[in-house]
Amino acid sequence: MEEKETEALDYKSEICELVRKTKNNYINNESRLSKYVTFSQFENIEKIDAYLNSKHISGDTDDEGREKPFFNIVTAAVNIWYKATDIDRQNIRIKATKLKYWLMAFIATIHLQDWMKKTRFGAFLNDWGRALSKYGSAPLKFVEVDGELYPMVVAWNRMISDPIDFENNPKIEILYLTESQLLNNKEYNKDVVKSLIEKAETVRKTMSGENKDNNDEFYEVYEVHGMFPLSWVTKNPADREKLTQQMHVISFVEMKQNEYEDFCLYDGSEEKDPYMLTHLIKEDGRAQSIGAVEYLFDTQWMQNHTVKAIKDQLDLASLQIWQTADGSFMGMNVLSAMVNGDILVHTPNNPLTQMNNGSHDINALKTFGEMFYGNGQKMVGVTDAIAGNTFPSNTPYSSIELLNQESHGLFEIMTENKGFHIEDMMREYVLPNIKKKMDSVEEIAATLADNDIQKFDSIYVPAETIRRANKISAEKMFNNEVAPNQDLTAIESQIKSELSQLGNQRFIKPSDLDEKTWNDFFEDFVWTAEVEVTNEQSDKKTIMQTLSNALQAIARDPSLLQDPTKRYIFSKLLETTGAISTLELSNIPNPTPVPQASGGIASKSVGELATITK
Numbered sequence: 001m002e003e004k005e006t007e008a009l010d011y012k013s014e015i016c017e018l019v020r021k022t023k024n025n026y027i028n029n030e031s032r033l034s035k036y037v038t039f040s041q042f043e044n045i046e047k048i049d050a051y052l053n054s055k056h057i058s059g060d061t062d063d064e065g066r067e068k069p070f071f072n073i074v075t076a077a078v079n080i081w082y083k084a085t086d087i088d089r090q091n092i093r094i095k096a097t098k099l100k101y102w103l104m105a106f107i108a109t110i111h112l113q114d115w116m117k118k119t120r121f122g123a124f125l126n127d128w129g130r131a132l133s134k135y136g137s138a139p140l141k142f143v144e145v146d147g148e149l150y151p152m153v154v155a156w157n158r159m160i161s162d163p164i165d166f167e168n169n170p171k172i173e174i175l176y177l178t179e180s181q182l183l184n185n186k187e188y189n190k191d192v193v194k195s196l197i198e199k200a201e202t203v204r205k206t207m208s209g210e211n212k213d214n215n216d217e218f219y220e221v222y223e224v225h226g227m228f229p230l231s232w233v234t235k236n237p238a239d240r241e242k243l244t245q246q247m248h249v250i251s252f253v254e255m256k257q258n259e260y261e262d263f264c265l266y267d268g269s270e271e272k273d274p275y276m277l278t279h280l281i282k283e284d285g286r287a288q289s290i291g292a293v294e295y296l297f298d299t300q301w302m303q304n305h306t307v308k309a310i311k312d313q314l315d316l317a318s319l320q321i322w323q324t325a326d327g328s329f330m331g332m333n334v335l336s337a338m339v340n341g342d343i344l345v346h347t348p349n350n351p352l353t354q355m356n357n358g359s360h361d362i363n364a365l366k367t368f369g370e371m372f373y374g375n376g377q378k379m380v381g382v383t384d385a386i387a388g389n390t391f392p393s394n395t396p397y398s399s400i401e402l403l404n405q406e407s408h409g410l411f412e413i414m415t416e417n418k419g420f421h422i423e424d425m426m427r428e429y430v431l432p433n434i435k436k437k438m439d440s441v442e443e444i445a446a447t448l449a450d451n452d453i454q455k456f457d458s459i460y461v462p463a464e465t466i467r468r469a470n471k472i473s474a475e476k477m478f479n480n481e482v483a484p485n486q487d488l489t490a491i492e493s494q495i496k497s498e499l500s501q502l503g504n505q506r507f508i509k510p511s512d513l514d515e516k517t518w519n520d521f522f523e524d525f526v527w528t529a530e531v532e533v534t535n536e537q538s539d540k541k542t543i544m545q546t547l548s549n550a551l552q553a554i555a556r557d558p559s560l561l562q563d564p565t566k567r568y569i570f571s572k573l574l575e576t577t578g579a580i581s582t583l584e585l586s587n588i589p590n591p592t593p594v595p596q597a598s599g600g601i602a603s604k605s606v607g608e609l610a611t612i613t614k
Contacts, residue, residue, distance in 0.1 A: 011232045016252050016262040021161050027208060030164045033285045041163035041288050043206070045156045049133060051300055052078070062308075066315075073309040073373065074300055077292040077380045081133035083363035088417055089113070089122045092426075095532040106455060111434055112426075119150050119350040124473050129151045132280050132418070136291030139166070140276045141173075142429040149433040151425070153277070156288070157207060166277040166287040170226030176204045176218040188249065188265040196263045201269055207502065216457060221265065224248045225273055243414045244269050276428070278421040292380050299376025306369030310362055319544050326350040352580045381410040419533035457499060466491045544596055 030038040056071040061067055092113060096105035131138035131153050139154045139161070154173060162169035182193045200219050204212040229244045230239035232567045249266040279289040318420050326347050342564065 010156050011235065011267075012250075012262050012264045015224065015228070015232065015248050015264065016250050016260065018170065019160075019224060020252070020260070022170065022172060022209075026160045031286065039163065039286055041286070044288065044294065046208075046295070047133065050155065051293050052134060054302070064196045068304065068305050068311070069130045069311055071303045073303055073376065073546060074293045074296045074298075077296060077377075078130075078383055079379070080382050081280075081292045081411070081414070082129055085133065085414045085418060087118045087125055087415065087422070088195070091124060091533055092116070092422060093532045094532040097530060106264075107432075108431075112430070115149075115430065115434055119148065121151065124153065126279070126463045129418075131156075132278065132291070132414075134291050134293055136281070136283075136289035136294065136329065137277060137287070139171075139280045140425065142274050142276070142425070144433065147437065149429060151429075160207075161287060163287050166275075166284065167273075170224055170228075172274070172277045174207065175221050175223055176219060178217050179219070182219060182221075182265075183209075187268075189308060192263050192265050196251055196253075196265070199261065200251060200263075201253070207556075219251065221249055221251045224250065225270070225275060229535075230269075233267055243275060258292040272428070276421075276425060278418070280417055282417075295379045296376045299372050299379070302375075303369055306365050306372075313360070313362065313365075324350055324352045325350075358561055418532070423531040423534050457496070461492055461495050461499070464495050503572060 027042050030040045032038050039536070047057055051072075052309055054072045056068055056070060061069075081513075084451050090113075090114065094105045094108040096102045128140065135156055139156070139159055141152050141154050143150050160172040161172070171274065179197055182188060182197065184192070195380045196219060202216045202218055204215060206212060206219070225247050227243045227244070228248075229243050230242040231237055231250070233239075233244070233246055246268045247266070247268055248264065249264065251263045251550055252260040253263075254260050277287065279287060283289045319372040328347065468491050469488060472486060
């Protein structure tokens, strides 16, 4: 018993000392990326935050006490990156890897869309995109609450991590919780919480220690995730050599210099690391990539320097400065005398003349600043076309269109990288969570595109027609009546009429597909299906023109869709422009006759229904 208590004390001391050491190294030390390059992730993030808020890191005034203007150019670049790399939740779909799984992939996409709607995944995507455009990288966290998975973006300024290798080292998140939040968390040790409340400070602080505000209702705690000795959870010294993924919530109070009282509110094992680091363009040798703000560090500094020089000249030019040979004026402040309305008197024959303090070389300074500004815009890929600036007159429209397309090349790569990260988060976190909840018959609602509605209706309508006809026949037979010859076309028309009232929305249950639960439906589905992410930043004008030309071509020559060679070339043209995919073309259903039967009607299996698409 005594040995276990000693082990528990050692564990508490070790985890708290780990947090203090990691935090100190993160704030005060630099990483050497190469012989001439050092990098402090903490200072880098602080500088980014300062520039985004139009604040100088060297103070708001110069050595003479004069205010320094901040000519902000980074926010506009961040906004352009944010807009140009945006992805909407409707652009995320599950794609089958085998033909026989296409129906399951379609229904899985509906489940995914339902999850994204419940968890406000669209808002998460916006927050994520904003963080990526500012910092180049963004740490994400996936938390399960009451069986539901919620994604969130973790702010860099409350995240302590290894600046070189994020994935394989502990992650420490700084939280500020109120007394009620601490007491109401069922996972926290109540006795430790009460002791912490009695002894800890209650002021929110920045990572470097400055008070954030005067609110004294928050307690600082550290949520730590990483691979640690199993003995930290079991309190058994024999488990010390075995490492497992764990979560710890700790805090500490400095009693005297370098002496602390430690608090462990929670400790336990976890299935996987909840954090995931994402990048627009990954940089070698550092965890945080380079965002729009960091690329413009030097440009922003030189822009401020140039504007400050122009301001100083204009301020000097706005003053009236006089000079005289009369020695009695020595040491007098002529400017304040004029402001006060005093009458200046000087001795005879000694002239009082105004100095030539007019501004000079303003244009040279502007040209100098524009040189740096232009270079900075090229570095972040922001051209006049993408920024919405007016082009010089007589510029050919074709040149503007070509430049606009070229300008989006960098952002297409960034958006593609976001798509890869979405695939990873779906496969690692989201789809396994959805699969765990499949043992249900819960009805889900889905808002579908026209193509998807046709897919769903082509499966649902025949199955529902047969189901209703069978039900009528069964009722007749139960009442010892002769089963009538049923008009299946009329039943189908009634079902289609009911569906048309729903617009582009459909309500789907496993029973609609002849299965008892969603787990039964997905029993043979391999969850290695691909996650498809499309970029919504497409050239809609070009797509509309392409589709218009395609429609006219079909009207002139209907054989385009009959001749295999013509159809292939025609489909390839549409796919290359991004107007429509060949898969969408192949999924356009041809009219199929409804099977006629009398009496009982054999119910179709899901596999048979999946083939009713043409």
